[in-house]
Amino acid sequence: MQHPRHAVISAAGLGSRLGLDIPKCLVPIGHRLLIDYQLEVLSDVQDVRIVVGFRESDVMDHVRGIRPDATFVRNPQYMETSTTDSLLLATRDLRNPHLILDGDLLIHPGDFVRFLEHCAEGEDIVCVTPSKTDEAVFVNLDPSESRVEGFQREAHQPYEWCGIAHIVSARLENSTTWVYQELERYLPLTVHAMQTFEIDTPDDLRRAQRGFQEFGFK
Amino acid sequence: MDTAICFDLDGTVTTEEILPRLSVPLELHEEIDALTRATIAGTIPFESSFRLRVRLLQDLPLPEARAIVAATKLQPDVLAFIRRNTDRCFLVTGNLDTWVEGLVERIGCPVFSSTANVEEGRLRGIREILDKGSAVDELRSRFRRIVAIGDGMNDVPMFERAHLRVAYGGVHPPAESLIQMADLVTYHPRGLCNILDTL
Numbered sequence: 001m002q003h004p005r006h007a008v009i010s011a012a013g014l015g016s017r018l019g020l021d022i023p024k025c026l027v028p029i030g031h032r033l034l035i036d037y038q039l040e041v042l043s044d045v046q047d048v049r050i051v052v053g054f055r056e057s058d059v060m061d062h063v064r065g066i067r068p069d070a071t072f073v074r075n076p077q078y079m080e081t082s083t084t085d086s087l088l089l090a091t092r093d094l095r096n097p098h099l100i101l102d103g104d105l106l107i108h109p110g111d112f113v114r115f116l117e118h119c120a121e122g123e124d125i126v127c128v129t130p131s132k133t134d135e136a137v138f139v140n141l142d143p144s145e146s147r148v149e150g151f152q153r154e155a156h157q158p159y160e161w162c163g164i165a166h167i168v169s170a171r172l173e174n175s176t177t178w179v180y181q182e183l184e185r186y187l188p189l190t191v192h193a194m195q196t197f198e199i200d201t202p203d204d205l206r207r208a209q210r211g212f213q214e215f216g217f218k
Numbered sequence: 219m220d221t222a223i224c225f226d227l228d229g230t231v232t233t234e235e236i237l238p239r240l241s242v243p244l245e246l247h248e249e250i251d252a253l254t255r256a257t258i259a260g261t262i263p264f265e266s267s268f269r270l271r272v273r274l275l276q277d278l279p280l281p282e283a284r285a286i287v288a289a290t291k292l293q294p295d296v297l298a299f300i301r302r303n304t305d306r307c308f309l310v311t312g313n314l315d316t317w318v319e320g321l322v323e324r325i326g327c328p329v330f331s332s333t334a335n336v337e338e339g340r341l342r343g344i345r346e347i348l349d350k351g352s353a354v355d356e357l358r359s360r361f362r363r364i365v366a367i368g369d370g371m372n373d374v375p376m377f378e379r380a381h382l383r384v385a386y387g388g389v390h391p392p393a394e395s396l397i398q399m400a401d402l403v404t405y406h407p408r409g410l411c412n413i414l415d416t417l
């Protein structure tokens with residue numbers, strides 16, 4: 001199976017809603033840190049690039065111990081810029097298909113393997129997860145539930161955008177919008193459902209700390 | 219031609235520092251090693267440290283010095299990339315032209331280097347220490363985009379003039395100033411090759 005060659009994790013932000021003085025990717029879950037789990041599911045991806053900003057040297061020092069060949073993309077303007085900015089910095093030179101991932105996600109490893117298999121089909125793919133976060137970006141699915149027809153924040157839907165995508169022909173261009181708004185220009189898009197915990201708030205963190213064992217991580 | 223890629227030599231294309239190798243036959247290894255470490259750590263400016271190290275090493279006969287330098291270990295994947303892209307890769311080194319000529323020939327791309335005073339086949343000292351920024355300036359007229367890859371304080375002027383800056387810590391961690399100026403940071407040759415493959 002041909003894995004995507006590149007993966008970009010955006011981990012530059014302050015994570016202010018969590019109320020901890022550490023980047024979200026470094027919060028402890030079980031005996032490991034959140035980013036360890038992401039690096040585990042990405043272990044077969046050749047080129048892992050991590051956008052760093054807040055406490056960049058802490059993130060770099062930690063990641064180097066787990067994934068020595070990672071590349072760090074610096075976003076020193078992380079305080080004033082968006083996730084889209086961070087992804088733009090990291091993806092502007094990537095011509096091949098690549099993955100984009102929010103750095104605040106705990107991802108079900110089995111689901112992620114199935115997603116990587118899906119990526120081999122060579123399409124742009126938007127990943128969704130059963131809706132559970134406070135500020136969800138819901139997805140409107142077609143009747144067969146195989147394609148995303150729209151994103152919106154108003155009407156509750158069974159699934160929300162989870163911050164993971166396989167990018168083939170779509171292009172992020174505008175740093176002033178959200179990532180899902182950039183993807184909107186390419187609708188309808190193939191969908192892939194997976195279980196994730198997004199960690200924005202202390203409640204999210206508690207849920208992830210309880211739930212990670214069910215995900216079957218070693 | 220679109221993109222030029224400027225490589226620092228010591229610790230970027232080579233996997234070992236060059237000057238400590240020259241110090242072995244003169245039994246000055248400890249002294250050169252200490253100066254090299256202090257230079258990497260940024261406690262001695264590159265230029266004064268380099269002048270001092272050249273003074274210490276200039277008694278080594280040139281043919282012997284060139285042979286030692288030419289045998290310096292190179293990072294195989296970085297070398298392979300340079301050899302595939304000799305029309306857009308450049309070595310930008312503070313080291314002396316007369317010492318590195320054999321090594322440069324082995325690598326196979328053009329070089330910007332410091333220049334030596336050689337009289338009657340003997341090294342008499344430094345003629346001019348390369349300002350790495352001026353090397354980038356020269357390339358800017360021929361290329362739209364300049365990528366700079368380096369690890370030490372003497373790479374700062376190159377970073378100042380380049381469009382994309384890669385701080386590389388393959389042999390030792392990059393100087394903190396360089397990290398603070400960098401767009402990309404990687405500590406592993408595979409990471410560096412991943413970057414190179416997307417340029």
